[in-house]
Amino acid sequence: MADTEAAAKTAAAAGAQTHAPPRGGVRLRGVTKTYGSGETALRALDGVDLDIEPGELVVVLGPSGSGKTTLLNVIGGIEPADTGEISVAGTELTGRPPKDLVAFRRERVGFVFQFFNLVPTLTARENIEAMMELTGRGDRSGAPGLLGAVGLSDRMDHFPAQLSGGQQQRVSLARALATDPDLLLADEPTGALDVATGTSVLALLQETNRQGRGVLMVTHNASVAALAHLVVTMRDGRVETVRRNAAPADADTVSW
Numbered sequence: 001m002a003d004t005e006a007a008a009k010t011a012a013a014a015g016a017q018t019h020a021p022p023r024g025g026v027r028l029r030g031v032t033k034t035y036g037s038g039e040t041a042l043r044a045l046d047g048v049d050l051d052i053e054p055g056e057l058v059v060v061l062g063p064s065g066s067g068k069t070t071l072l073n074v075i076g077g078i079e080p081a082d083t084g085e086i087s088v089a090g091t092e093l094t095g096r097p098p099k100d101l102v103a104f105r106r107e108r109v110g111f112v113f114q115f116f117n118l119v120p121t122l123t124a125r126e127n128i129e130a131m132m133e134l135t136g137r138g139d140r141s142g143a144p145g146l147l148g149a150v151g152l153s154d155r156m157d158h159f160p161a162q163l164s165g166g167q168q169q170r171v172s173l174a175r176a177l178a179t180d181p182d183l184l185l186a187d188e189p190t191g192a193l194d195v196a197t198g199t200s201v202l203a204l205l206q207e208t209n210r211q212g213r214g215v216l217m218v219t220h221n222a223s224v225a226a227l228a229h230l231v232v233t234m235r236d237g238r239v240e241t242v243r244r245n246a247a248p249a250d251a252d253t254v255s256w
């Protein structure tokens with residue numbers, strides 16, 4: 001069976017499961033972030049207010065340089081904001097020292113990146129086990145189940161270089177879910193994938209959201225907005241528009 005077909009079937013099967021209570025809400029007030037100083041200072045976030053309800057799937061759109069990745073990074077505690085208030089999954093990030101942000105990242109959020117960021121010398125299964133060891137969360141015996149849920153039971157002992165782009169992204173999704181995060185943050189998760197492979201990854205992201213987890217996805221691809229409960233557009237470091245979708249589409253109906 002083709003990988004994309006397998007992934008779609010896995011997602012459909014998972015869709016039949018009981019849904020957990022929603023989690024992973026986000027609240028930002030007056031958030032700013034400036035890179036550099038003096039004449040070269042660049043305000044990447046310029047007073048961002050944003051409310052995301054627990055369990056929402058959010059798509060963030062906007063031109064290159066508008067602050068999308070910076071927004072994702074401050075919500076995920078990858079870097080601190082300069083000013084403003086940030087609360088994620090009930091945890092207040094404002095003014096927290098770096099060690100608290102590390103703990104927050106380990107316990108509350110998972111990350112998926114455009115170019116997968118898998119450890120090349122570790123197999124799919126070992127990439128997941130390494131995340132569990134690093135964070136002290138999850139049980140190593142759960143790694144095969146996580147890979148099975150993304151349709152990769154038969155690729156567990158393959159190294160990243162032996163996997164297609166779509167398969168690598170599914171490993172990276174399984175790795176992100178290994179710590180059972182409240183909120184999954186995905187930066188251009190389909191940016192390096194073709195349409196069929198990209199939609200199979202979107203189906204998995206949608207499924208993880210339907211199980212109650214918050215998902216925030218940054219993309220250049222406006223078609224992906226159809227999936228979202230909430231569509232946020234950024235411009236010049238500010239939230240330009242926030243739009244709610246009355247009836248989010250299924251991932252397999254999206255194309256680009």
Ligand SMILES: Nc1ncnc2c1ncn2[C@@H]1O[C@H](COP(=O)(O)OP(=O)(O)OP(=O)(O)O)[C@@H](O)[C@H]1O
Nearest residue numbers: 035036042044062063064065066067068069070071
């Ligand atoms: N580490 C950094 N040092 C200096 N400037 C940065 C840094 N990270 C981002 N910037 C600048 O901040 C602004 C916002 O960047 P950001 O990556 O958040 O935008 P983006 O909307 O995600 O862009 P893209 O769609 O191209 O990925 C840009 O002008 C960028 O050049």
